[in-house]
Amino acid sequence: MSRLIATGMRVEFFTDEGIVRAVDGVDFSIAPGVRVGFVGESGSGKTTTALALMGMIEPPGRVTAGSALLDGTDLLKLSEDEHQRVRLKEVSYIPQGAMNSLNPVMRVADQVVDGMTDHGLKLSRNDKRDRAMQLLDKVGLSPDVARMYPHELSGGMKQRACIAIAIALGPKLIIADEPTSALDVITQRRVMETLGELQAELGASLILIGHDMGLMAQFVDDIMVMRFGKIVEQGPSRTLFKNAAHAYTRTLIESVPSLTSRVSAETAGSAIGATATSAPLPDATPGMNSAAASSASGHTAIAESRLRSTTHTPKPATLRIEQPLLELHAVAKTYGRGLFRGPGTKALLPLTFTLRGDRPLVVSIVGQSGSGKTTLGALILGFQDPTSGAVRYRGQDIAEFTGTQTKAYRREVQAVFQDPYAAYNPFYKVDHALVEPLGNFGLASGRDQLYGAMQKACTSVGLDPAQTIHRFAHQLSGGQRQRLMVGRAIMLAPRLLVADEPVSMVDASLRSTILANLKQMKDQQGVSILYITHDLATAYQVSDYLLVLYKGRVVEAGEAETVIKDPKHPYTQLLVDSIPWPDPDQAWGSQDTISHELAELDRREAARAGRHDATLIRSTIEGFALAA
Amino acid sequence: MGCGGFGDGEPMRILKRLGLLALVIWLAASLNFVLPRLTDRNPIEEVIAQAMGESGGTMQGIDQIVAAYEARFGMDQPLWKQYFYSIWDALRFDLGISISFFPEKVSTLVLEALPWSMALLGTATLFSFIIGTALGAATVWPTAPRFLTWFVPLVMVLAAIPFYLIGLLLIVIFSNWLNWLPSGGGYSPGTIPGYSWSFAWEIFLHSLMPAASILLASIGLWALSMRGMMVTVQGEDYMVLAKAKGLKSWRRFWRYAVRNAITPQITTLVLAFGNIVTGAVLVERIFGYPGLGNLLYQAILVVDFYLIFGCVYLLILTIGISLTILDLIYPLIDPRIRAQTYG
């Protein structure tokens, strides 16, 4: 007996460029109480399939064929009213863009409960509050969050709020579209446990869309592999991981980074070579001739060529070269809460480090969701003013930059934002995001140069430029948006890149390609990278140095090898312990439930009552100095 | 760069904003002191000449009379002194005496007209805001009733017609032809004002047409700007989640879409409320409605410095204070607006 039987589902988008068949004849069935994982290339139609089940394909898109029977009712044929009643109550959905999906003017608690009220639950004010708090607690959010507005939450916190919403009414089917892409592994584990418990309790079916093969291995019963809008392979996860039939599935599984060996860029590249969307490395800098690129052997040559190709930026005169690239002096950030709303949130406690920049480094920042990673990035980029301390770039406080200095700074410091959903201007097609900086920094001009640069940017992240640059952001899949942003950063070849979860929505095979490309960019063009991630495995693979952030504080730091192989701080230990392995037979963490362990950790932290231990600096590295 | 929104920065921010309010009031008062005097007209002489002329007089000795009155009003003083006194009196809410309604006090005149304006324009503005905003929002709401597609352009047609023309049309239809409603005035001639239901009913009946004409003409304008904001908001991802949550259409509409689109509308509403005190001269004239618009108009016609200043002072206070409050509560209307200190 099946709960959901989908047959021949086809979804098409009628665009100016022609018809995009996002889902092309998908058949599958899901039994009650079963967890199904949807994996596959980014852009393969996972989200679209989910939206179709929700009855939320908006014109000019349309479900053109197929049926999806949920306990006998065809979800694809329901009227809008019927669908409204089904959503959340029978089928609930956690959107991929969860970080951008909360109503900015409503408190989180209200957004959690309003779905319940609209499905006929009569709740008193207090009931509402209690329910909201309960649900938030289930996803590891503190009761404080209930009264907050979405913009006061970190990416992961918002994602968890969306999960809390989805489980509110105990639906028959939960569709979770990359629900944990912004969660650290501990939180991820906790949230997945909650989901699992709930699902078991209700006998609900669960569709988990994701790219994290480890998570899939640990969590789902069946796996469907999607590609080009079709399901190319499906089967029990155990079987699939052991012996996948389809070549693409094999690549997916093989390209999952592990903690056992650090893969070099070359191997990753060749591994990808087998996949359909091969991603050649970009030339060093757009506009630079290929001779210069191929002869480039060290960063001196690169730097020279960059100076040559971009004659007026950056101006050495405005930014002093001899100074360290980036210095943070006791930088701390406390967010205020606005009018009469109590004390603020200490997002980042004073942090001091120096990144010299003469030797390119990848410094990874891992840590708990809400521990201040994004905040740190924003401080470095000058998007937030530090509450205290100063951020210096090449020896100068970024708060005191003049107009030209800011521009030069922007030229040299780029970023990939955590939320690719908010990053695009909805007015423009996505080419705008690429053309703008090219034009502003004088990197390219004229149709051909611009187009060439964009093409390279796309291919460097495995995107087909023809299918990308003419679209609006909402016409791209989440992973496509994210990749384009990374491609943009690569295209701009900055001196420093702040990459906030840059590959969280990308499938494993592409992920390693992209990371390899980033790494190559680092090596060939001397780009330092601050890599903010929850993915310890990739952090381990690419980073030279690792900072572990916990509650706004760096608790442990050192070379990736040292910290991950032999964590000393209990939080780091827990973190490493919680990595889901892409092997269904390897247990996920210890037997204890994660919430128990977390509680233990928190209790120990609390017992110290504000007295913080110094950062555990496990090892040092040339070019990066962290104050304990 | 400031200290991005400390909890304890709040009182400072409020203080600064209040400081700005004081500045606005002072500047606006000064400007409105100066403006009428730039006309180079002498209201006293005009009023007196008018009065004497009407009585068939020969204007003998008019200079003398004018001088006598100028002294009475302190207009013989140097300008800076007059300015100083004006501002000082304004601070004490002493608005002086009207020239054209001499010796009536400006405050009496203003307070007498104010309730009429508030009742008429206040309710008309509020209703047209509510109806117009809802209509405008609904036109771009996918599941809104069909009839809106032609109804809203129709409302726009009404917006194109100056509201006083609509008013005249209403009078011709409802008063002259159908004889359902009185043609104007605050209440019927001979009715004795009092606190009774029948009197309230009278007032209501008399305000129906003027209110309707303002309403009809301005709904379309409210709708138009709301519509513009709604279009932008509908593209947001939270609208997708709201739908995925299975929220009822009305909740998605009101609590999600409208709620996010409404900030500029609220700004406009505050401005519109500020403008209530300037009244709607033409509607008041057409309907013989005794509001502030007419008072200000009469004051401006003869450049009655004191009465103008009195009316405008009310405007200054309402606009200044309501905009200040608005600025302070923006973060509550939309929490994304960062509560920041100025400077």
Place this chain on the structure above:
Amino acid sequence: MPMARMLGSQTPVTPADEAVEQVSDWGTRRRRFRTVGLYFKRNPSLTVGLVLLVLLALVALAGQLVIDPRIVNPLSNPPKRPPSLDFLLGTDSQGRSMLGILIVGTYLTCKVGVIAGLIGVFLGTIFGFLAGFYRGWIDSVISTITDVLLTVPPLLVLVVIAANLETKLNTNQMAIIVSLLAWREPTRQIRSQVLIMREMGYVQTARLAGTSTLGIVFKELMPNLLPYLMASFVLATATAMLASVGLEALGLGPQNEPTLGMTIYWAMYEGAFLLGLWWWVLTPVIALVILFVGLYLVSAGLDELANPRTRRRGA
């Protein structure tokens, strides 16, 4: 839609091939034309709106070449004639031809309205965006000035200016006066929205792209407010025209030019409504209605530009 359905069911979709063929035209003129063309096709209200406006413009501009401009003068025709073959739209009580007024008056009034609307929204947009985006002292200065000026009754300004003019007010001066006041509300309204928009994610993307603050304001934020700005423009035009009509109605307008406002004023002054001289009132009203509905339709047609997601139909 039927057409789209047909395509959907019959065309075998090979996205890659098709795309490769089209990619080469990125940034070319052909592509732009195509985009614009498709846009018009998808948004008929834009077309209808533009047609209305062009029609009105034709009447106002080309009409002036056809008619003898003197027919808008008093005494040029017998008074109070209803529309007939001799007097196409009738005449007013002073013997002005209403046809002439439709032509000349529309031109004059649209001039005032559109000039004032444009200047008003233009200044309002600039000030509103600057204040909302920069905040800090710029905001304080702009907001303070706006607040102060918001307290000045337009009537007072007009009386002051009228008192200081040597000659009678003409429509150009009128337009400037009205537009000097027309920016105040938009400034405040736009500022309030910019306060929200400045926190959007794409603003940060743009900052990273080295876009200057002005660039962010005009290239990133402004387009997203397009429907609202369009609405503001319609509003400002309306307010300007109605204000000018209103001021004219109080005898403060350009009394020797047959604007729609003056026409309405005279119609009201003479009680055309009561007298049953409907054509006298109807003519200016029709011109105003066409203008407004045209502007409304255009603004509705621009929705998709600001929010591509509102796109409902396939090309």
Place this chain on the structure above:
Amino acid sequence: SAQSIKDVPRERTLVQMGWSQGAPTLKTPRNANYYNLAGEYRNGHMHHFEPLFFFNNFTGEVIPWLAESFEMSEDNTSVTVHLRDGAKWSDGEAFDAEDVAFTYNMLLENGRGTGDMRKSVEVATQVDSVEVIDPLTVKVNLAGPDPRYPFRQLINYFGHGLVWVPEHIWKDVEDPATFTWYDEEKGWPIGTGAWKAVSAAPEQIILDRRDDWWGAEAGFRDLPAVERIVSIPASDNTRMAELMINNEADATMSMSSPALVERALAQNEALTTFTGNEPPLGNMDWWPHALYFNHAIEDSPFQDKRVREAVRFAIDRQQIIDFAWDGANTPNPWPYPAYAPLVKYMEASEDIVEKHRAAEHNLDETARLMEEAGYEMSDDGLWEKEGECVGGPIETHQNLAGIGQIIVQQLINAGFCAEFSQTPESFDKFRNGESVWHIFGHNGGSVFDPVDTLRMYTTPNVMPIGTSTMFVARWSHPEIDRLVAEMQTIPPENFDEILPLFREAMDIWFGEVVEVPIEQAYHLVPMNTTYWTNWPSEDNPYTPPCISCFISGWGSYLPHNLVPAQS
């Protein structure tokens, strides 16, 4: 006090309109001081007060009221007034010679001092002193011989005549110029009139009949049938018409649109006018309209008499009347209203008009005169000399906008660069002499003999630019000075003596083309017969029908004569 107001049925109530200058509110409702310059006596408070004499301008009959008679001294230097026995103030005090003398003395004092009371300067220049002979007799000693004095201050009509104040209260008033004379608690104002205010607000003033009115007690007249007068703001033409059509009011203020009056009559059969349903739908007023030149502007092209004459030839009076009045007015080359006593003078002097071709419209003559004056027709169709055209804005009185536009267009068509201008400042501009030409009426002019109008063209009445005046031609002539001085000493009824002087003066006046008279003025006042009858009409012209039009005039006289239509 609102509770104590009794109910009066509609059919015993007169709803009339008070002066509001187009505004929807009554001016100064709580100010009943006639002498306060900003006070508006025509808002309804005029029903409190009664004059010594009314005057029927149609018949020339003087109607005694608070007084019984007056006589002029032989040398025309004093008037003795005999008051009516039994006249009383509303508080029961007798109205007597002391009150008249007190009022005079108050005005004399003020007029000789600050002069900030209505009419005080006028009184002070014309009156020397006042003597109380006995309680019912008072003698006014004039500043010089003036046979017309009673018609200036003792008889109330149009803008002439005084309003009496009770000595027993006003003697304690500190500053009569700013005293408001309104206090419901104290029962102020105290007048002799048959009605008394019970409530006053900008929206309406309600006056109830006093059943103890002295006139009924003294057997002078019956109590009026009108038990309540509600005075509401007149607002504008359209609104007046609406109120009448809907039976919401019984009589209007003067309306300025004949078409609207016609329409109102057509819509509501109960409405009538002074001339019934016949044109001109109203009664002739005392200020015939004219196009004035400002003779005080020295570099004005209108200093050239030929140019003025060219303008006069350019004006087509009949066309103006056809357009603005649908033909229902009379072209008038004279500066006089066609009241019976004045018509005699004009009929006897038709030849002077002929001689100066003053009533003629002839564009050829215009062209000839302009060329003679050295002007050339430019390509734009304008007369120009040294690149300058002749004209400028014609400042127009607000009631005359209708004819204003037509006059302007006629002048433009004749080659003058005239511009129409009717702004809130217009009146002020031409009163102060700041406009080159303007359209206005002969306010303060003759009613029963030609002297008053001619006085406008005497040297003492020509004010320099910047000084406000109602005599906006700012023109005088030594001969006219002389002739007027002579005429003033002749009692008004001596037609034969005055006529030759008049002819001589008018010959000069027309010869100099002082101004271009256009048409007669009419008060268009629809009256409603639903509740009240016996309105004044052509057949029964007992008073002008406009109740609140005049600053001192008839006031309560009309309500006294109304007869209820429903019993």
